Amino acid sequence: MMIPAEWGDWAPAQARDWIAVPGAHDDKYSRGVLGLLxxxxxxxxxxVLGVEAALHSGVGMVRYLGPQRAADFVLAxxxxxxxAIGRVQAWLLGSGMDAAARDAPTSASLASALAEGLPTVIDAGALDLIGAATGPVVITPHARELAGVLGRVGITVSAEQIAEAPGEWAVRAAESLAVTVLLKGSVTHVASPLGVRLTVARxxxxxATAGTGDVLGGVLGALVATHSDRIRxxxxxxxxxxxTASLIHGLAxxxxxxxxxxxxxxxAGTVSQVVRDLATGNPEL
Structure with a gap:
């Protein structure tokens, strides 16, 4: 399907405006604190991959509050x-989780995070909780996950149908769910309920390998935490x-x-090089 004329391709010159370069008076808190479940x-x-990517994206602090086994790997x-529990400016939820296998403590932690009203990135195993969010939300599904999300609100569509018309379905999801949608694919489609339509073809x-979606979540979570006040x-x-996160991900x-x-x-380890080149205006990007 042809991309509609109203879609705009996101380029490095535009992404550069969303790279927050710290100043002399910044500290780890003013640079953004990202909470991860x-x-x-x-x-x-x-x-591990989400934390690694977030730390390479320019956030001031990463606060990981997920399961103990995962925390042990993260700290190693x-x-x-x-x-430790404490203040965060944005959340990344759901990467590496299975909604069908969530235990009660994990469900309670996710519900608590969603109730805080903070900007939130929702991925994978938390996509069934979109309706519980009280703050601005961006979701990061692939076609199969988006089909499941839409099915829960009564819209029947297959992953194959979404893959054939990703722009159309990203827009429909954004409007139906009242969230910003980053639909992953060979061309990423970003649609917001406010009418923004962006593509990233980098x-x-x-x-197409295991774990790269977790890296994207970490990059996006870091950017959202860094710009939490602006999002509000x-x-x-x-x-x-x-x-911008999708562009950084593709360039890396x-x-x-x-x-x-x-x-x-x-x-994930290459992300910081791309962020640096965007911040400094490297013309080779």
């Missing part, structure tokens, strides 16, 4: 991660941040791939 006993690696990889087919004043900012993939395969952890 991600990972599970079965998929602890998702928590990134000891600067904070695992992906490489090598991105203008919920439409979520679409620009989602497109091209850089680490160099035409070949790579791991999700390698991808």
């Amino acid at each position: 991600t990972g599970s006993a079965d998929y602890p690696g998702a928590a 990889r990134r000891p600067e991660t904070v695992t 992906a490489t087919p090598w991105l 004043a203008d919920a439409g900012a979520l679409a620009s941040l989602a497109a 993939a091209h850089r680490v791939s160099a035409g070949g395969p790579f791991t999700a952890l390698d991808l």
Whole structure:
């Protein structure tokens, strides 16, 4: 399906405006604190990848509050991660979780986070909780996940139908769910209920590997935490941040791939180079 004329391709020059470069008077709190409830006993690696990506994206602090097994892996990889309860400016929820297998403590923690009214990135195993959110939300599904989300609100569609017309379904989901939608694919479609329509076409087919979606969640969560005050004043900012995260993700993939395969952890480690080049206006991006 042809991308409608009203869709705008998101470019590095636009993304640059959403890279927050710290000043002399900034501290770790003013640079943004991201809270993560991600990972599970079965998929602890998702928590590691999200934390790793967030820390490479320019956030001031990552506060990981997920399951203990995942926390152990996170701390082993990134000891600067904070695992004590405290103030956050945005949430990343659901990566590496299975909604059907959530235990009561995890469900209670997710419900508490959603009730805080903070800007929130909802992924994977928390997509069934969109309706409980009290703050601005951006969701990051692939086609199969979006089909499930829409099915829960009475809209019957298959993953194949969404893949055939991703722009149309991203818009319909944004309008039906009243959230910003980042629909992952070879071309990423970002749609907001306020009418913003953005595409990001910087992906490489090598991105189709386990864990890269968790990296995207970490990048987006960090950007959202860094711009939490701006989102509170203008919920439409979520679409620009989602497109920026997707662009960073795609550019990092091209850089680490160099035409070949790579791991999700390698991808996360390359994010900081792309953020630096965006911030400094590197014309090679």
